[in-house]
Amino acid sequence: MMTQLANGADLGPEIFQGKGSECVAESEFMRINHMNVLVHQGEETLREGIRGGNFSLKECISCHVVPGDDGKPVAFDSERHFCRSCHDYAAVSIDCFTCHNSVPDVEEFTEKSQNLSIMLPFLGLTENE
Template sequence: MYNGGKIITGLIIFVLLISAPFLLNVGQANELPEISLDTPAINQLSEKQCVESVEFMRSQHPQLLNDWRDQVVREGESIYVSSSGERYEMSLDNNCLQCHSNQSQFCDACHTYTSVELYCWDCHGGGIAK
């Protein structure tokens, strides 16, 4: 019963340690990265259209790339038919990276911001020129 001071001190220290990350970041701006679509291949396009809509690609590109990988490697399929009916080769190297050739400005900007580690380059030759 005489340990009340120690218990309260311990609880205060515990609460401070748990809340420290939140308290240290109060008032700091969390700015979204600027994505650069300024590549020679994209600039040459008359209509700047990816395999799917911008909204779809922002939210679903990891799943799309995983599906492509599985279909190409496990099922031997190589053609993707988009929601608009267009046909594309399911290839990171021969499709995506033709337009999105600036890895540091395009891939790394968002993936660093969201703390997502890319493992694409484990199979695709170590990445693209930065």
């Protein structure tokens, strides 16, 4: 798909591969539609409370993470950031990251806070159940 120069070099942007083996949809589909599916699902999540959809910006960010020189994920202000590598090339500005974080969460939840037992009192259950 990518246009090639006579010497075989790609004309397209240099894109860092994601961590997983494949994207949530065909690359071709994602290239064209990622903004639509992201906005659509974001709206459903916020307004309807629908969780667990395929097209989550959070998942894009954590799968397409690009390690920086210090080994930590690079943020959107770096040219190597996954989104920027393409958007810079296509000269399309994005404002997702004025609100959303461009690097994955540092998981700081303790095991304790994820323990279900704290929920028991208002589920009306006992500890054994």
